[in-house]
Amino acid sequence: MKARSLELPMGMLKQRDKRRNAMGALSNAWNSHTPLVITAGQQTRTMMGVEALLTNIEAAQLPKPLVKWSHEPAIANEVPHAISRAIHIAGAEAAGPVYVSIPYNDWDIEVDGENEHLLKKNVTSSQCLSEQDLLFISHKINSAQKVALVLGTDVDRQFANLSAIRFAEALNVPVWVAPSSPRCPFPTTHAYFQGILPASIAVFGAPVFRYHQYEPGQYLSEHTELIAFTCDIQEAARAAMGLCYVSDLGDSLTRLSQKVHAKTDTVVHRHTIELSQPSENGYIKPERLFDMLNILAPDGTIYTNESTSTTNALWDRLSLTEQGSYYFAAAGGLGFAMPAAIGVQLAHKTRRVVALIGDGSANYSITALWTAAQYKIPVIFIILKNGTYGALRWFAGVLNAEHVPGMDVPDIDFTHIAKGYGVDACSVTNDSDFISAFNKAVDSEQPTLIEVVTAELKL
Numbered sequence: 001m002k003a004r005s006l007e008l009p010m011g012m013l014k015q016r017d018k019r020r021n022a023m024g025a026l027s028n029a030w031n032s033h034t035p036l037v038i039t040a041g042q043q044t045r046t047m048m049g050v051e052a053l054l055t056n057i058e059a060a061q062l063p064k065p066l067v068k069w070s071h072e073p074a075i076a077n078e079v080p081h082a083i084s085r086a087i088h089i090a091g092a093e094a095a096g097p098v099y100v101s102i103p104y105n106d107w108d109i110e111v112d113g114e115n116e117h118l119l120k121k122n123v124t125s126s127q128c129l130s131e132q133d134l135l136f137i138s139h140k141i142n143s144a145q146k147v148a149l150v151l152g153t154d155v156d157r158q159f160a161n162l163s164a165i166r167f168a169e170a171l172n173v174p175v176w177v178a179p180s181s182p183r184c185p186f187p188t189t190h191a192y193f194q195g196i197l198p199a200s201i202a203v204f205g206a207p208v209f210r211y212h213q214y215e216p217g218q219y220l221s222e223h224t225e226l227i228a229f230t231c232d233i234q235e236a237a238r239a240a241m242g243l244c245y246v247s248d249l250g251d252s253l254t255r256l257s258q259k260v261h262a263k264t265d266t267v268v269h270r271h272t273i274e275l276s277q278p279s280e281n282g283y284i285k286p287e288r289l290f291d292m293l294n295i296l297a298p299d300g301t302i303y304t305n306e307s308t309s310t311t312n313a314l315w316d317r318l319s320l321t322e323q324g325s326y327y328f329a330a331a332g333g334l335g336f337a338m339p340a341a342i343g344v345q346l347a348h349k350t351r352r353v354v355a356l357i358g359d360g361s362a363n364y365s366i367t368a369l370w371t372a373a374q375y376k377i378p379v380i381f382i383i384l385k386n387g388t389y390g391a392l393r394w395f396a397g398v399l400n401a402e403h404v405p406g407m408d409v410p411d412i413d414f415t416h417i418a419k420g421y422g423v424d425a426c427s428v429t430n431d432s433d434f435i436s437a438f439n440k441a442v443d444s445e446q447p448t449l450i451e452v453v454t455a456e457l458k459l
């Protein structure tokens with residue numbers, strides 16, 4: 001019996017790897033309500049039956065359940081209608097990814113039929129609460145002794161940040177950001193901002209809640225009620241507690257602001273964060289890096305984050321003031337923040353984008369550097385180099401798992417990797433070198449990588 005070759009034909013391997021990378025991105029898109037239309041390549045119709053190489057078998061099944069709809073048109077003539085349907089499904093709240101598989105010979109076929117109607121077609125869906133609901137909710141809020149406002153990612157995605165500020169100020173209450181939030185719905189510089197909630201059990205525009213590690217506790221303490229607003233019926237239905245309203249967040253916040261009375265307690269400002277000390281010992285602590293970015297980064301800077309062990313310090317320190325200032329992988333799938341930084345920079349040409357990437361995560365989609373170089377996309381990639389999977393070390397502690405192997409990522413020189421892709425790069429271990437490297441990157445209008453050593457590296 002001939003030994004089975006373990007070598008998969010490169011095409012299959014690549015196809016399989018492509019699928020695996022795509023599923024991570026798809027889970028982030030699904031969890032962040034990203035209105036995404038994916039047109040997937042498919043073998044030519046005549047070869048699908050024999051499942052020739054590159055056939056996507058049962059294509060419409062592949063992306064489920066991480067899509068709102070997936071479809072492979074039965075004939076080429078249906079492709080325009082399928083794409084039109086996909087666009088409207090993706091954009092309607094709760095927004096989300098859709099998938100259309102198109103056999104490649106369809107693209108050569110002249111379609112007939114009245115497709116021009118599709119170009120003028122539009123779909124409007126609105127989720128406004130009734131006056132009765134708003135009166136009921138505002139009564140509950142006005143009669144509550146204490147109110148805490150927890151804001152989630154969809155406030156930022158629906159451009160409702162200003163409505164959230166008006167509502168928090170009308171009500172005069174402290175504001176937290178929902179656990180593991182992939183966007184920033186409220187200015188971290190606002191006096192009412194209290195920080196990000198921990199991701200364990202112990203809300204607006206957020207799933208209730210995006211827990212992470214399991215830490216038993218009460219969902220709600222005694223005499224506490226939760227009123228949750230979301231654009232997503234699935235989030236409302238799966239919430240473990242509370243009165244949940246599926247609604248347009250900006251509309252609800254604005255109309256509620258006119259019905260609520262300010263709470264009399266003064267909002268206790270969150271603990272002031274001591275400015276970090278100048279770096280020494282040959283590395284720059286993450287806290288110091290964030291404090292320096294607050295001073296050096298141009299107004300309106302947008303951050304993508306995938307430095308997992310420093311996310312709490314980022315929320316404690318980084319000044320995020322405008323809508324669309326922060327992006328993080330909504331499903332926690334690494335490999336998001338470097339390509340996302342490129343997409344965000346293409347979408348926001350007048351704002352600079354800084355990608356804060358861990359030295360472990362950076363390896364998941366390091367090829368984003370090639371794209372940045374080829375298309376001259378001026379992202380500033382900052383690699384926080386601590387030589388280890390810091391967040392996994394923390395998680396190993398949560399699980400009481402000791403001596404876990406494979407936790408370190410030593411001896412990676414990101415400056416040589418970056419230069420190999422055509423991106424200017426340097427490595428810094430002290431404040432003044434970081435300051436000159438970052439200022440040069442801002443002035444250069446070119447993609448730049450700055451490797452920042454953020455801990456004493458095991459040699």
Ligand SMILES: Cc1ncc(Cn2c(C)c(CCOP(=O)(O)OP(=O)(O)O)sc2=O)c(N)n1
Pocket residue numbers: 024306307308309310332333334335357358359360361362386388389390391392
């Ligand atoms: C695709 C993928 N693989 C693995 C993980 C597990 N994981 C891993 C591997 C982390 C370590 C990231 O290390 P880093 O160097 O990028 O950042 P820190 O050192 O700051 O944690 S955090 C985390 O959730 C993941 N979330 N997503």
Ligand SMILES: [Ca+2]
Pocket residue numbers: 358359360384385386387388389390
């Ligand atoms: Ca690391």
